[in-house]
Amino acid sequence: MILGIHDGHDAGAVLIDEHRLFAVNEERLNRIKKYRGFPELSVRKVLEMAKAKPEDVEVIAVAGIFRKLSRLRELEANLKAIFGRDFKRKVLFVEHHLAHSASSYYTSGWRDALAVSIDAAGDGLSSSIYVARDGEMIRIGQSTYVDSLGDFYASVTELLGFRPMRHEGKVMSLAAYGKPAYDLSSIIELNGLSFENHLGVIGVEATKKLAEFFRFPLRHAKEIALRLKKGELDGKLQRKAIEIASSAQAHLEKLVEELGLKLRERGPRLAYAGGVAQNVKANAILRHVFGDDNLWVFPAMDDGGLAFGAGIFVKTQLERLDGKWRPFKLEHIYLGPKYGQDYVEDLLRSEGLEYEEVDVPSFVADVLVEGKLVGLFQGAMEFGPRALGNRSILADPRDESVKERLNVALKRDVFQPFAPSLLWEKADEYLEDLNGTPNEFMTMAYTASGEFRELAPAVVHVDGTTRPQAVRREINPGYYSIIAEFHKKTGIGAVLNTSFNMHGEPIVCSPKDALGTFRKAGLDVVVIENLAIRA
Structure with a gap:
């Protein structure tokens, strides 16, 4: 079991246990945007998600070389508090750019x-x-x-x-x-x-x-x-x-x-x-x-992905020593915390909120057609800077005026564009310059086709470009079904998707965070797992 840590700005942790991956950034847990420091909450959270103990960790891969004595002493004190006096036996440091490059190559x-x-x-x-x-x-x-x-x-x-x-x-x-x-x-x-x-x-x-x-x-x-x-x-x-x-x-x-x-x-x-x-x-x-098909951008490409890079670099080197390394393709980044139905129901009751159990795809598609702004919270949280359907705010992309509503609600800058999540099989139709596999992680701009500009003006930037997430049924069946239902009702296989947070705040992690942002932003509806709460 390998623990990757980034102690710095965009701090975070990843736990790699054979083929199981758990990852979260500290900002999502302590609610301090781009938090700089030791990721104590992240370390404890990935261990909790894996049902592991500190003593189960065999290697602690630390991203970055700590040249400043005070910073090194602080790091060591934090590691000792979690892993005990012999923590140094487990620590390997991985240089910053090697960690970045490893995160992309080894995935x-x-x-x-x-x-x-x-x-x-x-x-x-x-x-x-x-x-x-x-x-x-x-x-x-x-x-x-x-x-x-x-x-x-x-x-x-x-x-x-x-x-x-x-x-x-x-x-x-x-x-x-x-x-x-x-x-x-x-x-x-x-x-x-x-x-x-x-x-x-x-x-x-x-x-x-x-x-x-x-x-x-x-x-x-x-x-x-x-x-x-x-x-x-x-x-x-x-x-x-x-x-x-x-x-x-x-x-x-x-x-x-x-x-x-x-x-x-x-x-x-x-x-x-x-x-x-x-x-x-x-x-x-x-x-x-x-x-x-020959360019891969690691979805957590900024320093928030360094813990992942350090961890997967060490994992790969150990596999190479044993002659066991094989190329690995990262299929999704739903690697963060998730919360069960019982947890959500207990929270809603404690908050005194009225809620209804819904068929999520049909319900969300219906309220989007009605012009509602919908907070969507489901499954494991995304790792990296993009919300990809599990911690998202959705809207009808056909209505250009929805941009103004969202900008006011989320306190965003007016000139910034919104992005679409679209059905995988619609990518060829909606993206003019696609010549291969569409992008699933919102890491790439494309030229929107004339049809898509006409159908979905709210998710096409002023220069005619768009930054899509192509959604595959086998990767996120719940989110795919929402877009498929919207397609049935409207004829367009895409929804507006922006991250579930106020501008300047981290993306929501827990159901409690989601309720807080739902209220602050004045959204019309929030769906947490299969429970819907209306404003």
């Missing part, structure tokens, strides 16, 4: 691939490239923490008044409202298999230099961001901010494409992770380079 189902991680920084590097063969990973390229593509994009995020290392997705969304107006090759370029930062600085110093480059008033950035958040996109400074976002996104895509083309010469398949792999538009560029 891809491929024997041979290129494994790449790109982020802001970790253990002194910002990117790593590996040739992966027969379970072995050999590094052939890297970038230092100074030559960081992730930090470049984070600095643009900060420049525009958003929170760096958290709101990069807002910059990507905003970029679609304008056209690139700046050539950024003098800022950062690709040099071989490494990125090269011509600014020579990172973090806030890079943000200041970018403000000079763009002649953008950094002191007014938060005020401008607030206007953008409200949908005020036409002011002079707002238009400039959109041009900067568009230029940064275009440059990121250009560099990722250049790297992809170089890597394509070395191998036909790419396994990809790291914070920059959250950028679904850039991922689409890589998909066009490698092909739909």
Whole structure:
């Protein structure tokens, strides 16, 4: 039994017991978004889910190298409190980018691939490239923490008044409202298999230099961001901010494409992770380079997936020693906590709530057709940043006005798009540039077909792209049945799916969390397992 731990921002834990996987991030349990620190609750939760004890753990795989004495002492104290005085016998440290790349390669189902991680920084590097063969990973390229593509994009995020290392997705969304107006090759370029930062600085110093480059008033950035958040996109400074976002996104895509083309010469398949792999538009560029069936983006691609990467790296090395390693394909990420019917009923009674037992697919489809906003809570929670039908808020994608209702209810930025969950067999019909297996994890942007734009305007972004989850019956039969019922009633095999949380809060984990968000957001209906509560 192997325990993977990430002690840092996006802390979490994974427990690997032969073919059983249990994973959760600390933020879902302590309700602190992107929690930084030791994942004590996560460690205890994965042990509980596996019905295991601390002494059952044979290896503790820790993501990251702890160079600072105070941080190392703190980690050791936390591990000792759970695993006892001899915990050091079990600990193996796995370097940051190796953990990222391992998370993607060892879940891809491929024997041979290129494994790449790109982020802001970790253990002194910002990117790593590996040739992966027969379970072995050999590094052939890297970038230092100074030559960081992730930090470049984070600095643009900060420049525009958003929170760096958290709101990069807002910059990507905003970029679609304008056209690139700046050539950024003098800022950062690709040099071989490494990125090269011509600014020579990172973090806030890079943000200041970018403000000079763009002649953008950094002191007014938060005020401008607030206007953008409200949908005020036409002011002079707002238009400039959109041009900067568009230029940064275009440059990121250009560099990722250049790297992809170089890597394509070395191998036909790419396994990809790291914070920059959250950028679904850039991922689409890589998909066009490698092909739909030759690009795998690990679903928990950000630092929240490091515990998984550390754990599966150690597991693989032990299997290789014994000559037992075989490629493994991750079929789903429903790896988190789940709650039984009795638990839910006891909670609802204690809260004094009226509820009804329903046939979930038929009931949810009916209330969606009525224009209701529905919170859906079922089964095991998703691992990673996307809600994929078990901790989701659903709406009718045919009604474009539902976007405004959801933005107000969830306190979201107006310019951010919503995504669809669609029936697997409808993907070819709804996605114009699909040329292979559709994406199941919302890690990829596609061009929506003309038919889909017309049928489902609420889940198509202003640039005609969409970020779908293709749902297979055999993977999530309950969620598939909801969409299939909606299809029967409306003729469209897709629903709007956004994560079950208020903006700035973690996705709900427990039924109690779901009830809290149901009330705060003013949703019309929440369905917890097969029990429905109406507002």
